[in-house]
Amino acid sequence: xxxxxxxxxxxxxxxxxxxxxxxxxxxxxxxxxxxxxxxxxxxxxxxxxxxxxxxxxxxxxxxxxxxxxxxxxxxxxxxxxxxxxxxxxxxxxxxxxxxxxxxxxxxxxxxxxxxxxxxxxxxxxxxxxxxxxxxxxxxxxxxxxxxxxxxxxxxxxxxxxxxxxxxxxxxxxxxxxxxxxxxxxxxxxxxxxxxxxxxxxxxxxxxxxxxxxxxxxxxxxxxxxxxxxxxxxxxxxxxx
Numbered sequence: 001x002x003x004x005x006x007x008x009x010x011x012x013x014x015x016x017x018x019x020x021x022x023x024x025x026x027x028x029x030x031x032x033x034x035x036x037x038x039x040x041x042x043x044x045x046x047x048x049x050x051x052x053x054x055x056x057x058x059x060x061x062x063x064x065x066x067x068x069x070x071x072x073x074x075x076x077x078x079x080x081x082x083x084x085x086x087x088x089x090x091x092x093x094x095x096x097x098x099x100x101x102x103x104x105x106x107x108x109x110x111x112x113x114x115x116x117x118x119x120x121x122x123x124x125x126x127x128x129x130x131x132x133x134x135x136x137x138x139x140x141x142x143x144x145x146x147x148x149x150x151x152x153x154x155x156x157x158x159x160x161x162x163x164x165x166x167x168x169x170x171x172x173x174x175x176x177x178x179x180x181x182x183x184x185x186x187x188x189x190x191x192x193x194x195x196x197x198x199x200x201x202x203x204x205x206x207x208x209x210x211x212x213x214x215x216x217x218x219x220x221x222x223x224x225x226x227x228x229x230x231x232x233x234x235x236x237x238x239x240x
Contacts, residue, residue, distance in 0.1 A: 002183075006213035015046055017205070017231050020212065022072060023224035024051040024171075024199070032059045043067035045228050048218060049100065053077070054090045057097035065098075072101040075126065077140075078172040080105035084122050088129050095133035102130055103138045103167055103197075103220075111146070111154055119154065124161040131162060138165035138197055143185045144174035152188055159192040167197040167220065175201035177221075179214040186215025205231040 012020075023045075025038045035056045040063075042050045049070040052060065057073060064071050073094035075087045082090075091102050104126055110118040127137045139158040143151055158166050166189050169176025176182070177200045186196050198211035199220030205227055208219050221227060 001215075002213050005215075006209060009209040009212040014228065014231065014235075017208070018046040018228060019048055020208065020217075020219050021045075021047045021224045021227060022049050022051050022197070022199075022218060022220045023047045024220050024222045026051065026053060026074065026077060026222070028053075032056070035060050036063055039064050039067055039069050041225050042069045045225065047224055051103065051220060054094050057094060057099070061097040071097065071099045072103060073097075073099045074103045074105070076105035076107075077103070078105060078170040080107045080140075081109070084125055087122070087126055091126055091129050091135075092133075095130065095135050099135060101136045101138060101164070102126075103140055104163075105140045105142075105170060106154065108142065108145075111150055116153060116157065120157050120161065123157055123163070127161045127163055136164040137162075138167045139163045140167045140170055141185065142170060142174055143168050143176050143181050145169075151185070155185070155188045155192065155194065159189075159194050163194065165195045165197045165217070167199055168216075169200040171200035171220075171222075177202035177207060177211055177219070179210045182211050182216050183214040190215065203227070205234050 023042050038050055039060050049072045051072045054073045075090040076082050130137045141154050155166050168181050177198045182198045189196050195217040196215055197218045198216035202221045203223040
């Protein structure tokens with residue numbers, strides 16, 4: 001599987017590479033102009049979507065609509081400490097700006113404590129609200145920070161509540177874009193028909209290609225344009 005997927009990634013054209021990338025800007029110190037720039041860059045390259053905080057949606061949703069760029073937001077980012085009603089409110093507000101997906105951070109205190117009923121209740125409530133608006137949910141599992149049993153249990157709950165993806169990490173507390181982490185999550189997720197988003201430390205076309213080869217369906221990165229420029233250099237060398 002890995003060699004075939006790697007060969008496929010390396011053979012992609014620019015449109016195919018860009019379609020794998022979710023251009024992410026979750027920097028709390030970025031100004032509104034930077035968020036607008038990310039939308040324009042996504043339109044230029046054809047990225048899968050732009051991932052931004054809920055509070056920025058009011059400033060960029062019209063620009064995104066005009067440029068044909070899909071928006072994705074986050075809930076509970078990055079710690080997951082927020083109470084359930086706060087996360088639900090984030091999802092509801094995001095849906096009001098026509099996002100098509102939301103990346104959700106669960107409460108890892110519950111996860112590490114083995115309070116699986118609470119994890120299920122939280123994620124089920126969030127997914128139900130999102131799906132009532134036609135919005136899909138990715139559950140961020142922070143895979144490098146969890147043991148095998150914890151990760152298996154969290155992924156199983158994500159599957160049972162109806163999430164569409166599990167995402168390797170926030171990129172804040174761990175860098176989950178490495179091949180080992182991606183493959184570990186892929187093995188668990190694929191048994192349940194869940195797709196994998198790799199995120200955390202993916203900054204080059206090679207990083208992207210390896211994450212894809214080891215089982216990621218999509219890639220989240222704050223270096224999306226840099227990845228595309230790296231891809232173009234790679235293709236130029238290969239042709240030359």
